[in-house]
Amino acid sequence: MTDKIDKTEAEWRKTLSPEQYHICRENGTERAFTGEYWDTKTRGVYRCVACGEPLFSSMEKYDSGSGWPSFWQPLVVDAVETETDQSLGMMRTEVHCARCGSHLGHVFPDGPRPTGQRYCINSLSLELDTEQLPGGDNP
Numbered sequence: 001m002t003d004k005i006d007k008t009e010a011e012w013r014k015t016l017s018p019e020q021y022h023i024c025r026e027n028g029t030e031r032a033f034t035g036e037y038w039d040t041k042t043r044g045v046y047r048c049v050a051c052g053e054p055l056f057s058s059m060e061k062y063d064s065g066s067g068w069p070s071f072w073q074p075l076v077v078d079a080v081e082t083e084t085d086q087s088l089g090m091m092r093t094e095v096h097c098a099r100c101g102s103h104l105g106h107v108f109p110d111g112p113r114p115t116g117q118r119y120c121i122n123s124l125s126l127e128l129d130t131e132q133l134p135g136g137d138n139p
Contacts, residue, residue, distance in 0.1 A: 024102035032067025035123025044130040051100035
């Protein structure tokens with residue numbers, strides 16, 4: 001992970017679309033089956049839309065049936081951070097970018113092997129980098 005980014009909310013509003021700002025900075029959630037990446041099979045690395053940090057690989061993406069892009073692990077362990085989210089009257093684990101703190105989605109313990117984790121991530125918080133291919137197959 002690169003150095004942490006600390007911007008004011010006004011600076012974030014200048015760099016993110018209103019929809020991205022709502023997801024990333026106000027802990028919003030896009031509706032299921034509406035995001036750009038929920039069913040894409042394109043190879044690449046998913047980066048944080050706010051800061052460009054590499055977060056997830058298409059090699060660990062799978063169809064969870066949830067309507068959001070789902071991954072069974074982050075690209076590297078320290079790319080994301082988690083915290084307890086009780087906002088809807090239930091206990092969930094929020095996932096955010098370790099570099100800039102942007103809200104990405106949630107992680108649930110019902111994913112596939114080998115981790116058993118389902119990182120359920122908002123498409124609006126991601127940007128797919130097809131130039132950086134997972135597994136070292138970069139041009």
